[in-house]
Structure formats: C-alpha cells, structure tokens
Amino acid sequence: MKNNLKIARFQVNLTQQQLAEEVGITRQTISLIEKGKYNPTLKLCLSICYAVNKTLDEVFWVEREGSENEDDAAN
Amino acid sequence: MKMMQPINDERLIIKNMKNIRIIYALQTLGIVAILGYDFVIIGMDGIKENPLWLVFIASTVLLAFLSMTSDERLALKNLQKLRIAYGVQILGIVGILGYDFITSGMDGMRENPLSFVFIVSMTIGAFLSMNVNVDHENNKTSAKKELIISLIVVALISIIVGIFTSFSEGFTAIGGLLAGVIILICGLIPFTFLFYLRKTKDDDNDA
Numbered sequence: 278m279k280n281n282l283k284i285a286r287f288q289v290n291l292t293q294q295q296l297a298e299e300v301g302i303t304r305q306t307i308s309l310i311e312k313g314k315y316n317p318t319l320k321l322c323l324s325i326c327y328a329v330n331k332t333l334d335e336v337f338w339v340e341r342e343g344s345e346n347e348d349d350a351a352n
Numbered sequence: 353m354k355m356m357q358p359i360n361d362e363r364l365i366i367k368n369m370k371n372i373r374i375i376y377a378l379q380t381l382g383i384v385a386i387l388g389y390d391f392v393i394i395g396m397d398g399i400k401e402n403p404l405w406l407v408f409i410a411s412t413v414l415l416a417f418l419s420m421t422s423d424e425r426l427a428l429k430n431l432q433k434l435r436i437a438y439g440v441q442i443l444g445i446v447g448i449l450g451y452d453f454i455t456s457g458m459d460g461m462r463e464n465p466l467s468f469v470f471i472v473s474m475t476i477g478a479f480l481s482m483n484v485n486v487d488h489e490n491n492k493t494s495a496k497k498e499l500i501i502s503l504i505v506v507a508l509i510s511i512i513v514g515i516f517t518s519f520s521e522g523f524t525a526i527g528g529l530l531a532g533v534i535i536l537i538c539g540l541i542p543f544t545f546l547f548y549l550r551k552t553k554d555d556d557n558d559a
Contacts, residue, residue: 302361305487305553315363 280337283311285329299328357488364484369431371480375473376411376438379445382469383408389465403451404466407444411437445470479545486549495550499543506539 286296286307293311297304302321309315310325317325326333359365383404390398399405414437419426445466452461461467510532518528 303364303487306361306363309363318362321362 278316278337279313279339280310282307282325282329282336285331285336286311289329291329296325296328300324359484359488361488364487366428366431367484367487368481369428369435371477371484372438373431373434374480375477376434376441378476379438379441379469379473380408380412382466382473383441386465386469403448404444407441407448410444411441414440479542482542482546483549486546486553495547495554498550499547502543502546503540506536506543510536510539 286293291299293304293307297307300307300321301324306315306317307325310317322333322337326336329336359368386404387399387402387408390402394401414433417433418430421427449461449464449467449470452464452467456463513535514528514532516528517523517531518525520528523531
C-alpha cells in the first residue's frame with residue numbers, strides 16, 4: 278500500500294532505525310511499510326503517526342483509483 | 353546486553369506464525385508417511401496400535417475449524433489455531449519419543465522414524481526462525497565481522513573435537529579428521545545462511 282511515511286520521516290529528521298526504536302518495532306518493518314510491501318495494522322499506523330507528528334490522513338491516505346472521474350461524473 | 357527480548361513487532365509475530373504453519377505442514381506430512389507405511393505393511397490395525405495415530409487425530413481435528421477466507425482477521429485467527437495444532441503435535445511427538453527413550457534408551461528412540469521427522473522439522477524450524485531473529489537483533493557490528501568470528505569459533509571447535517576423537521580409543525586419525533570436517537561443514541551452513549540474511553538486511557538499510 279502506497280503511503281507518505283518516508284517524506285513524513287524526513288520532515289522530522291528521523292532515520293528508519295530511530296523511528297523503529299521510537300515505535301518499538303524493527304527497522305525492516307519501517308522499510309517494508311515505506312516500500313508499500315507491508316500493510317500495518319491501524320494500531321501500528323497510529324503509533325507511527327504519533328512518532329512523526331502527523332495525522333493518519335497525511336501519512337497513509339491514498340486517493341481511490343479513478344475517484345476524480347467519479348467526482349466529475351457526479352457534477 | 354539483553355539476550356532475550358520479547359518480539360513486539362506485529363510483522364515478525366505474523367512471520368513467526370507463518371513459519372510454524374510450514375513446520376506443522378512438514379510434520380503432518382511426516383506423520384502421514386509413517387502411518388501410511390504402517391497401513392501398507394500391517395494394515396489398519398497397525399495404524400491403530402501406533403500412538404502417533406492419536407497425535408495425528410488430535411492435531412488435525414483443529415484444521416476443521418479453519419476458515420477459507422481472505423478476511424485478514426480470520427486469516428490471523430487461522431494462524432493462531434495452527435499454532436495450537438502445532439503445539440499439540442509437538443507435545444505428542446515429544447511424549448512418544450520420551451517414552452521410547454525411557455523404555456528402550458537412545459537407540460530405541462533413534463529406531464523410531466518419528467525421531468527423523470522431529471529432527472528434520474526442528475532443523476527447518478531453526479533455519480526459518482533465523483530469518484525472524486536477524487530482523488529482531490539490533491547489532492551494530494557488520495555481518496562480515498560476525499561471520500569471521502563465527503567461522504573462527506567453529507574452526508577451533510572442529511579442530512579440538514577432531515584431535516580428541518583421533519586420540520580416543522577405537523578411533524583412528526581418519527575418524528578424527530572426519531568428525532572435525534563434519535562439524536566444520538555443519539557449522540558453516542547455518543553461519544553462512546545467517547551471513548546472507550544479515551547482508552541482505554544491511555543492503556536494505558535506507559536511513
């Protein structure tokens with residue numbers, strides 16, 4: 278699943294290792310989440326968001342595919 | 353330095369449970385093979401006399417409660433149920449092998465084909481858990497350095513065992529050499545595998 282974790286992490290000047298230690302998980306898990314290869318649970322998403330001072334929306338929200346077309350059609 | 357740290361990482365916990373699923377499948381295959389052999393050679397009565405039959409039923413009856421679904425909550429529940437089934441299986445296997453060990457000694461235990469199934473599944477389980485352990489460990493030293501230290505230790509142990517074996521009664525120098533080489537090879541395989549895992553972990557490091 279695509280996300281903005283890498284950008285959010287850079288904005289608070291944390292390395293993968295530092296973020297992992299803060300959240301209490303391994304660096305590999307952070308790396309896999311950033312690459313979109315692992316889907317974290319909501320609990321872990323929240324812990325990550327607290328660590329990078331962002332909301333769930335800012336880090337994990339992705340636009341639904343084709344949502345722009347749907348909006349156009351509704352208008 | 354803490355030697356044993358509980359795993360808090362949800363990804364590693366799931367990975368661990370998936371590893372257990374593989375070991376469980378392997379063990380079940382081994383048990384089916386042993387019971388199948390009994391059936392072919394002795395017939396249904398042969399199977400019923402084997403206490404492994406009970407272990408097989410107890411550990412597979414849980415499979416009936418597994419749900420075939422893509423729902424992530426139920427998939428996790430399935431893994432937890434398989435872990436229980438694996439626990440039952442291990443208890444049964446250890447019980448049978450322990451009984452063999454008490455009644456007929458080490459040789460009696462080795463004669464039981466179940467000991468082979470047990471050793472194979474434990475070895476594969478150990479290799480699979482290395483993958484989790486490498487992620488979980490928080491070592492600052494490089495993979496290469498750890499490999500070199502491990503190789504030196506294994507080489508020393510194999511030399512010492514080789515020398516002691518060759519000087520033991522009933523063993524020749526060739527026997528000692530063989531023992532040393534076997535220990536060296538058996539030590540090299542897991543440490544090389546660990547090195548490979550640590551190396552891929554280091555390469556993946558994107559600070």
